[in-house]
Each structure stands twice: as C-alpha cells, then as structure tokens.
Amino acid sequence: MKVLVIGSGGREHTLVWKIKQSTLVKEVFCAPGNGGISKLATCVPIKANDLKSLADFVEKEGIDLTVVGPEEPLVLGIVNEFEKRGLRIFGPNQKAAQIEGSKVFAKELMQKYNIPTAEFAIFSDPKLAKDYVQEKGAPIVIKADGLAAGKGVIPARTIEQALEAIDLIMVKKVFGQAGEKIVIEEFLDGEEASFLVFSDGENVLALPSSQDHKPIYDDDKGPNTGGMGAYSPAPIVTRGVEKHIMQDIIYPAIQGLAKEGSPYKGVLYAGLMIKNGQPKLLEFNCRFGDPEAQPLLMRLKTDLVEILNAVVDGNLKNQTLKIDPRPSVCVVMASGGYPGSYEKGKVISGLGVAENMENVMVFHAGTSFKDGNFYTAGGRVLGVTALGKTLPDAISTAYEAIKSISWEGVYYRKDIGFKALRHLGRFVGIVIGSTSDKKIMLEAKNTLRELFIPCEMTLASAHRSPERVINYAKTAKEKGIKVIIAGAGYAAHLAGVIAAHTTLPVIAVPLATSPLNGMDALFSSVQMPSGVPVAVVGINGAKNAALLAAQILALNDKSLAKALENMKKQMALEIEKIEL
Structure with missing residues (x-):
C-alpha cells in the first residue's frame, strides 16, 4: 500500500511513524510534513487545506489510503x-x-440525544449575549462557534x-466568521480527560484514556x-x-449522527470533565488529539x-486493539514566547542522545x-514521548x-502527568503562614517537583485566619493529600493547629x-502536647521537610523509594569528587 498522511505537526509525525511499521505499507507520503517527518516519509509541498491539489496528487501517485490529521x-x-473521485480516505465527511x-x-x-454536558445558550447578537452573562454571572465560558x-x-x-x-469574538471578530455565533455555557469544575474511539459509522473501538x-x-x-x-x-x-x-456519550453521539444522516467514520475525540465519577462532555473533536496521539499510539x-482500513471499509466489528500495558507520557518542548509571538530558525541540538534512549520517541511538531x-x-x-513500567517511570524517562x-529560548512544563500522580498517592500540601514565608518554602516545592511529587501551596495563618487553617486540615485528606x-x-x-485537626x-x-x-518558631513547633505529634526539621529546613515527606510516601511507592536511593547515591558521589 501507498499511504498519504495530511498535516505537519507532532500528531502527523506520530501517525507516519506508526503507519510505517505496518507490514501492509510499502511507501508513506506526508503533505506538507515537517523536518522530522522527512526522515520517515516523502514530504509533498501541498498545504493541508488545498483539497483539490491533494486529491490530484493522490490520483496521480496511486495512493491507496489517505489519513487526515488536522x-x-x-x-x-x-x-x-x-x-x-472514488479515493479511499480515513476521516468523517x-x-x-x-x-x-x-x-x-x-x-x-x-x-437532542441527551448527552450530559454543560448548560448552554446560543447567540448571534452580542447585546443579548451580554445580557445573558449579566443574568448568569461568573465564572462562565464563552465559545466561538467555528474553528x-x-x-x-x-x-x-x-x-x-x-x-x-x-x-473580542463578536465585535472585533478576531476569529473572523468563526465568531458570527457564540455558545455561552456554564463553567464545569472537576478534572479533564480525553477519550478517543474509532468508529466505522456503526461500530466503535475505544482507545485507552488520556489527559x-x-x-x-x-x-x-x-x-x-x-x-x-499528555499521558x-x-x-x-x-x-x-x-x-x-461509552453508554452516555460515545454511543448516543455515534447513533445520533447516523440518525441525522451523517454516519461518523474516523476517530471521535471526546473532551471530558469528570467530577465525583460522573463525566460531562466539554467538546467533540473530529480527529486524533495532539498531543494525545503521541502517548496513545x-x-x-x-x-x-x-484499523484504519476497517473504519474506511465499515468492517470495524471484527477488530480488536492490543495495548501495551505500560503508561506513556509526552512532554511538549516549545519556542520561547509561545502561545504568543516567537522566533523561528533556532538550531536544535542533542536530538541524537534522546532518540537513542530506550523507550523514547521524539516526535517533531x-x-x-x-x-x-x-x-x-x-x-x-x-x-x-516515553514508555515506563509505571507512570512515574515514564515521566522520569521523558x-x-x-x-x-x-535550543535558544526553549520552554516546557515541568509537571506533565502530575495530576495522575495524585491518584497514585503522591500529593503533599504545603501551608505557609505569611507571604514572606514563600521564598524559603519554595525550596520544598522545588525539591518535591524534582522527585515528581505533586504539591499545592496554600496561605493560611494560625493566628490571622484560624478558620481557614482548620478547614484546610479537615479537608486535606478528602483532597488526596498524604x-x-x-x-x-x-x-x-x-503546624500544631493543623495536626490537631487531622490524622495526616x-x-x-x-x-x-x-x-x-527562628528560635521562637522552633520551640513553638517542637513542644507539642502528648497526642498531637508534629515532626520538626531544622530552622529554614524546607528542603529536608520535602525529603522527609517523600520518604513517608516512599513506604508505599517503590518507584519513589528508588528515586530517593539514587538521590542519596548521587549526593555521595558529589562528596567524593571534592578535593581538600
């Protein structure tokens, strides 16, 4: 088979990489592609929105299957x-x-099909939209209708x-025709997740969850x-x-689209908000997520x-998906200034080292x-993007x-996957009594982050806001704090007030x-009455506090225990390097 992938991002590099592994495939093309894709496929200088030129190329080249990314x-x-034109293509009409x-x-x-989602209203008049906002209040979400x-x-x-x-959307028209109408909907809180399925218009095959x-x-x-x-x-x-x-969102959507006369063939992406075990739909996307495609594939x-052929041919019913049980994590590296303005043309170094690491793929976006x-x-x-025996291992490897x-100006987040780690029992609460305490206590936060331990920092004074402190202590456990x-x-x-109101x-x-x-703070902290224990580190010992918290968590976390052991070994090596 000859396969064409349309697009130029990280999702398309991942698709090309996966498609090229197929024994059914002889040659892969990508339009327009990017630098990384050019190492795996023949890149064709046709824009993704130039539909006629793409179809002409497919006819001329004898492409057997086209896969649309964006x-x-x-x-x-x-x-x-x-x-x-009688050409085989993967994606919805x-x-x-x-x-x-x-x-x-x-x-x-x-x-229409009773899919759980946020309460909403639709407007084409900005004045009526503003009146609605005044009536409903905030927080609230404003969405442009189009792309x-x-x-x-x-x-x-x-x-x-x-x-x-x-x-911005309706008067200044920053999104052009996409802002002719808007949807205003209630603000949903909870935790987001992505759920992708293949559909041939009738049958559905689910991929694993991602975030x-x-x-x-x-x-x-x-x-x-x-x-x-994403992970x-x-x-x-x-x-x-x-x-x-599946029961309340995916099947009703697939069946609903079929009833509306447009059977959905392709990948359907559900963006979800989950609270108390109940999912609500934020949005649908008609393609693979980017960067969700990277860890999923x-x-x-x-x-x-x-699978792509089965979708196109309406034969998904007999297919199954075999999934690697190991978790996967993708961390995006971006240009400085993104998502605002940024410079291009910076030389990237060190790719070879990363690409040669086991269980690591570097997808070019x-x-x-x-x-x-x-x-x-x-x-x-x-x-x-990395695979690992456990999620912490995958995060660490990435x-x-x-x-x-x-490269000059490179930027990336340091906490990808941390929400998942909370569910695995890694979550520390840091409470400071004053804003002046923040600088020292950031040492605790940074140390925890180095060990891939999520934490939150809260301002609450035992003397100036005692009710806030007590409420924090009483609700910490239900938030997952350990x-x-x-x-x-x-x-x-x-610390004493908190310890009096929690068993953590x-x-x-x-x-x-x-x-x-700090001598006053030391004595106040260490002299706790019987029955209200508080562990006390040295004055300004924020880093040691973080390490002690990590050691407590590591009692039930083998991956974290190993990371702490490696940290101690590295500390010993650093001492050995010192020459007197």
Missing part, C-alpha cells in the same frame, strides 16, 4: 471530495465533521472578562495552548467512568493500518531540516530525555523571620 481539511469537506467545526451544531446534537485554531474557548472568571470575550495539559505554565496557569503534554492512561477514568463515557501494538541540522519552525516544536535537547508541610515564623502554631503526618518548618532568628 481538523481544517475535514471541516472543509476533503472526505467528500475524495469519495466523489463534512457534515459529520461539524461536530468540531461548529460548537452550535455539537451542543444541539448533545441536547479558531484552538483559541476560541475563553473561560471567564469574572463578568468583566466574559463581556470582553464577547466583544492533555492545555495551559502554558505549570499548575495549569496562563493562557491555553494547543497542548503542552495515558488517565487514572481519573476508572472502569466505572469509562462505562459511563506509543501504546498501540495493533497494526494501525488494519514544528521543525525544518537544512544542511544536516534541525531548526525550530513553530510554536510547539517537539513532543518527547524528562531525562529532555535534558539532552536544547502529608502536610507547614512553614511559619515567630510563635509558629501553624504534619511536618513543621520553623522559619527565621523574627528578631529571634
């Missing part, structure tokens, strides 16, 4: 164009692709932000991006949750081309290749590979913020 050509009707191409179409489908390069969904925390979003990381900065801060990393599986999607997803052991060197050519540049890769570190100065009663281990860090240089 959503734009699907929404423009590339499947209709190809099928009209133009009407079915409206499930992503139009938020209005998607929400009306959800409503907006992943930037058309604006969560507004305040009414002012919501009104600005309406003006994307949209915001640019750690701890899900900052503006949204195309995705800064699979997502622990939030339990067997029970998956059953709900790393885990797929079945010949992908056999925005690169060019010239004169023997790879250069940055986009916002998202690389997707470093970040180890990243250490060898560099150990609490409390840092405070002066008459530091913070509490570690006190006395801080030298008073004229007594």
Whole structure:
C-alpha cells in the first residue's frame, strides 16, 4: 500500500511513524510534513487545506489510503471530495465533521440525544449575549462557534472578562466568521480527560484514556495552548467512568449522527470533565488529539493500518486493539514566547542522545531540516514521548530525555502527568503562614517537583485566619493529600493547629523571620502536647521537610523509594569528587 498522511505537526509525525511499521505499507507520503517527518516519509509541498491539489496528487501517485490529521481539511469537506473521485480516505465527511467545526451544531446534537454536558445558550447578537452573562454571572465560558485554531474557548472568571470575550469574538471578530455565533455555557469544575474511539459509522473501538495539559505554565496557569503534554492512561477514568463515557456519550453521539444522516467514520475525540465519577462532555473533536496521539499510539501494538482500513471499509466489528500495558507520557518542548509571538530558525541540538534512549520517541511538531541540522519552525516544536513500567517511570524517562535537547529560548512544563500522580498517592500540601514565608518554602516545592511529587501551596495563618487553617486540615485528606508541610515564623502554631485537626503526618518548618532568628518558631513547633505529634526539621529546613515527606510516601511507592536511593547515591558521589 501507498499511504498519504495530511498535516505537519507532532500528531502527523506520530501517525507516519506508526503507519510505517505496518507490514501492509510499502511507501508513506506526508503533505506538507515537517523536518522530522522527512526522515520517515516523502514530504509533498501541498498545504493541508488545498483539497483539490491533494486529491490530484493522490490520483496521480496511486495512493491507496489517505489519513487526515488536522481538523481544517475535514471541516472543509476533503472526505467528500475524495469519495466523489472514488479515493479511499480515513476521516468523517463534512457534515459529520461539524461536530468540531461548529460548537452550535455539537451542543444541539448533545441536547437532542441527551448527552450530559454543560448548560448552554446560543447567540448571534452580542447585546443579548451580554445580557445573558449579566443574568448568569461568573465564572462562565464563552465559545466561538467555528474553528479558531484552538483559541476560541475563553473561560471567564469574572463578568468583566466574559463581556470582553464577547466583544473580542463578536465585535472585533478576531476569529473572523468563526465568531458570527457564540455558545455561552456554564463553567464545569472537576478534572479533564480525553477519550478517543474509532468508529466505522456503526461500530466503535475505544482507545485507552488520556489527559492533555492545555495551559502554558505549570499548575495549569496562563493562557491555553494547543497542548503542552499528555499521558495515558488517565487514572481519573476508572472502569466505572469509562462505562459511563461509552453508554452516555460515545454511543448516543455515534447513533445520533447516523440518525441525522451523517454516519461518523474516523476517530471521535471526546473532551471530558469528570467530577465525583460522573463525566460531562466539554467538546467533540473530529480527529486524533495532539498531543494525545503521541502517548496513545506509543501504546498501540495493533497494526494501525488494519484499523484504519476497517473504519474506511465499515468492517470495524471484527477488530480488536492490543495495548501495551505500560503508561506513556509526552512532554511538549516549545519556542520561547509561545502561545504568543516567537522566533523561528533556532538550531536544535542533542536530538541524537534522546532518540537513542530506550523507550523514547521524539516526535517533531514544528521543525525544518537544512544542511544536516534541525531548526525550530513553530510554536510547539517537539513532543518527547516515553514508555515506563509505571507512570512515574515514564515521566522520569521523558524528562531525562529532555535534558539532552536544547535550543535558544526553549520552554516546557515541568509537571506533565502530575495530576495522575495524585491518584497514585503522591500529593503533599504545603501551608505557609505569611507571604514572606514563600521564598524559603519554595525550596520544598522545588525539591518535591524534582522527585515528581505533586504539591499545592496554600496561605493560611494560625493566628490571622484560624478558620481557614482548620478547614484546610479537615479537608486535606478528602483532597488526596498524604502529608502536610507547614512553614511559619515567630510563635509558629501553624503546624500544631493543623495536626490537631487531622490524622495526616504534619511536618513543621520553623522559619527565621523574627528578631529571634527562628528560635521562637522552633520551640513553638517542637513542644507539642502528648497526642498531637508534629515532626520538626531544622530552622529554614524546607528542603529536608520535602525529603522527609517523600520518604513517608516512599513506604508505599517503590518507584519513589528508588528515586530517593539514587538521590542519596548521587549526593555521595558529589562528596567524593571534592578535593581538600
């Protein structure tokens, strides 16, 4: 077979890599492709939205199967164009692709077929939209109807932000025709997950769960991006949750589209919000997620081309998926400035080291290749993807590979997969009594992060906000926190108050913020009455507090125990290197 993959990102590099492994495939082409893809496939300089030129190329070259990566050509009707010419293509037709191409179409489908989703309203008049926002209040979500390069969904925390979003989309028309209509919907809280299935229009074959990381900065801060990393599986999607997803969301959507006269053939992506074991649908996408495709296809052991053919031929019923049980993690490396403006043409070094690591693949998202060197050519540049025996192992391997890769201005998140680690029992709460304590206590946060231990930092004073401290202590366990570190100065009663209201281990860090240089905080922390234990480290000993918390967690975490052992060995080696 000759196969053409349409697109130029990390998702398309992953598809080319997987398709090339098939025994059914003789040659792979990609249009337009990128620097990394050019090492695996013949890149053709045709844009993904040039439907006629793509169809002409397929006819001329005798391509047996075309696989569409991005959503734009699907929404423009590339499947209709190809099928009209009798060409085999993987993806939904133009009407079915409206499930992503139009938020209005998607929400009306959800409503008609009772798919659980956020309460919503549709507007074509900005004044009526603003009146609705004033009535409903905030937080609230504003969505442009059409495709907006992943930037058309604006969560507004305040009414002012919501009104600005309406003006941005409908009055200033920053997304053009995509903003002729908007959907305004309730803000859903919980934990997000992605769930992808293959469908031949009637039958469905589910891939494992995954989770994307949209915001640019750690701890899900900052503006949204195309995705800064992903992992699979997502622990939030339990067997029970998956059953709900299939019964309440996937099957009703596939059956509903068939009833509407547009059977869905391709990959259907459900973006979900999960709370208390109940999934609600945020959005549908009509293609593989990017970067979810990277960890998912790393885990797929079945010949992908056999599945793609079965979808196109309407023969998915007899297919099964064989999945590698090992978790996989993808960390996106981006150009400095992304998702805003950024420079291109930076030389990328160290790729060879990462690519030679076991269980690691480096997928190119925005690169060019010239004169023997790879250069940055986009916002998202690389997707470093790793498999591991456990999720912590996969995360560690991905970040180890990243250490060898560099270019001027490179940026990546340091916490990809941390939400999953919380479900595995790794979660520490850090409480500080004053903003002045933050600088020292960041040492604890940074040390925990080095060990791939998620944590949260909360400001709560035992004396100035005692109710906040007590509430934190009482609810910490139900949030999944396993150990609490409390840092405070002066008459530091913070750790003691917390310990009085929880059975979780509490570690006190006395801080030298008073004229007594922390001696007062040390004595206040260490002299606890019988029955209210608090572990106390040295003055300003935030790093040791983090290590002690890690050792407590490691009692039930072999991977973490091994990481701590390696840290101690490295510390010993550093001492041996010192010459007196």
